[in-house]
Amino acid sequence: MRVYPDIHRKVVEMNRPFVKESDPLLPEVLLDENLRDLKGDRKPAGYNRQDPFGLRLIFPLADERRAEFYFTKPARCQEVVQITEQVSAMLRRRGIRHTVEYDRLSLGPPRGLPGIGPMGPTAGVLPR
8 A cells, every 4th residue: 555656646647648637636536535445445446537548557356365456558558568567666666575467357368369378458466
């Protein structure tokens, strides 16, 4: 939880080109709500705006003993890999043990062609 504000701000910054100017306080309101949920051991909403090209931070329904989240975009792109690597480096610097898994969706097995590894626009960060 102590690093969540920094993760949230990274997502907001990457989404800045897609944010409407009429919602300047929305990211801070979402941050406050998510922090309250994390402190109360509830599933936070993450950053799941309906922007057609925006990056999303999702907290899936998962094991209650550990925090789990992933980044996704509607289209395959390098931004998901970039933010995943940045957040992973931030967690390492702060001594937080975690695992990065690419293309692990809770909706089913990883996508891919037979004989070829999984492909797709998502990456997850899992504390160990």
